[in-house]
Amino acid sequence: MRRSIAVGLVTLLAVSGCGMGAEAEKPAAGGGNVTLSFLVFETPNLDAAFWDAAIARASAKVPGVTIKKLVTPNVDRTGYAKQLDASGNLPDILQSVNPAGFAEAGKFAAFTADELKNFVAPTAGAVAGKIYQLPYNTQVIPVVYYNKTQFAEAGITETPTTYQQMLDISAKLKAKKITPFVVGGGGADTWADMYPLTGTVATDVYKKTPDWLTQRATGSVKFTDPAFTSAAQKIADLAKQGYIDPAGLSRSYADTEQAFRDGKGAMYPMGSWFATSADNKKPDFEIGAFPWPSDDGSLVVPTFTGGGTSVSATAANVDLAKKWALAFDEDQQNNDAFVKADGSIPAIKGYKPPADMGPVYKATVEIYERGMAENAIVNAFSQETGDGSLPPGLADKTAVAVQDLITGEKPTSEFTAYLDDQWAKATQ
Structure with a gap:
């Protein structure tokens, strides 16, 4: 958590x-x-x-x-x-x-x-x-929580099941001058910017290679390899297309949550702990939930237990x-x-x-239960513990580097090379 x-x-x-x-x-x-x-x-x-x-x-x-x-x-x-x-x-x-x-x-x-x-x-x-x-305790990280009113304003009638559909939805929202994604991470809350990347690592890396971090520990794979680079590039592209507003990165976790409640963006990728907050402090719009979509539409549910x-x-x-x-x-x-x-x-x-329990919590649990039923559970990147986890301190450094990825200060190649370098330093 x-x-x-x-x-x-x-x-x-x-x-x-x-x-x-x-x-x-x-x-x-x-x-x-x-x-x-x-x-x-x-x-x-x-x-x-x-x-x-x-x-x-x-x-x-x-x-x-x-x-x-x-x-x-x-x-x-x-x-x-x-x-x-x-x-x-x-x-x-x-x-x-x-x-x-x-x-x-x-x-x-x-x-x-x-x-x-x-x-x-x-x-x-x-x-x-x-x-x-x-x-x-199990948490789904991330769930994409969304503003049903803003989706309707943009003519969106269904939630996406493929990544391309999510891009198409983002384009429709932007055309209506609605920021597609609310992402924060200011001050001590840099961890809050991680969840779009956690989603793409789940669908692009862990789906095919569930023990990827264990293989990283043996040197069999690296962050600079094509699979992880592709996952990171998706986040850089979301920002370049204006689907993530880099200015939002200055917001604390609490302010980011409030920004979503205030309608400053249509989709909020966050851990499942947001669900009861959404139910207990209802905004003036209905909140829905869907899993971060994969390229081929197959279900992938990143979790931490x-x-x-x-x-x-x-x-x-x-x-x-x-x-x-x-x-x-x-x-x-x-x-x-x-x-x-x-x-x-x-x-x-x-x-x-x-x-x-309220509807947002129930929708969140339904995503988890579908993942269990369809054998679609994978680890949530940066949340792992025990064997097959990031070396101590690297999750926090990754979150800081994600900000540079979103703002464009670090191209994807530098971002992934930085992670490999920090891994080497942490395991010397």
């Missing part, structure tokens, strides 16, 4: 309880009362009250555990966790922190097959065959920390709350979303 983080700095000097500093060096054995630190992040959808309520529900199921909540102070929660680790203050439990690097260094505790038995995709995000982050809790290998009590993490991620009310606040698609066996 990549979202704009509401700043909520928790001063480390104020943190008490086990798992921070010297106390974390010797895990406690057995039961008894224990205080565990829990690193979370806040967004407009997932505010402090949301986390407090979810923590209370999990704690009620695990007697003897007191949770000390910590809040990531910026958008890069994985980077912040690394800072804490470097200072000897790795939290006992961490929410939605990429386990890459931590797992290989023995910093996180692995979950057992029995502990993962209730998850739909128990091997998602595996590192060397082991799971260090509970795969509790993971994002759950991880447990420090040096937690004050690893067994209790894992038990609490499972209670947090498997709790029915917690998952209902995540669905209603953040458009989650919980990857828990037997879970059903609340029946009163």
Whole structure:
């Protein structure tokens, strides 16, 4: 989940309880009362009250555990966790922190097959065959959300199933002086510009080569190869044709979402977490949803499954920390709350979303369910975790470089060469 983080700095000097500093060096054995630190992040959808309520529900199921909540102070929660680790203050439990690097260094505790038995995709995000982050949630990244009123104004009566049809729709919208795509990424929210590229990588690269990033790690493929270059060139072309307004890149995530609500563009490629926001804060037009289309019209649904809790290998009590993490991620009310606040698609066996979810959320889930039924699920580029993911830090650098691709400051050849260069530096 990549979202704009509401700043909520928790001063480390104020943190008490086990798992921070010297106390974390010797895990406690057995039961008894224990205080565990829990690193979370806040967004407009997932505010402090949301986390407090979810923590209370999990704690009620695990007697003897007191949770000390910590809040990531910026958008890069994985980077912040690394800072804490470097200072000897790795939290006992961490929410939605990429386990890459931590797992290989023995910093996180692995979950057992029995502990993962209730998850739909128990091997998602595996590192060397082991799971260090509970795969509790699936997101479709991106979904193309669209303004049905503006489509009607441009004489568009059907959503596109091929990429050429999406280009034809964009031309009709532009002819009506309607910006086809709303894309942002200003300030700390550079990640928000990634989703058109994530869509084209899914359809042009991952559809044919699902393990492309694993092959990139072995050197079998490169970003400068024709397949990835073609995917990147599509984004450059969208901007050149005036279908993406480069001026919009200065907008924060929140401002970009508002721009779509204000009718400043007809299509908004964004992660599925937008769905409940769209239902809860309805604009004065109806919102629809369709998957990013492929050249031949076949369905491709890029997804991420993971994002759950991880447990420090040096937690004050690893067994209790894992038990609490499972209670947090498997709790029915917690998952209902995540669905209603953040458009989650919980990857828990037997879970059903609340029946009163809105139409945009239901349309989003339908895309995911079609992908599952048609075996059309692929990874969402830049969102991967575990083996077959980008080296730490490269996703953020890619998002910054995408801005240069959209503005034309970097031609596609330089953009892809830059990614290969940054990969080499990150893996030296």
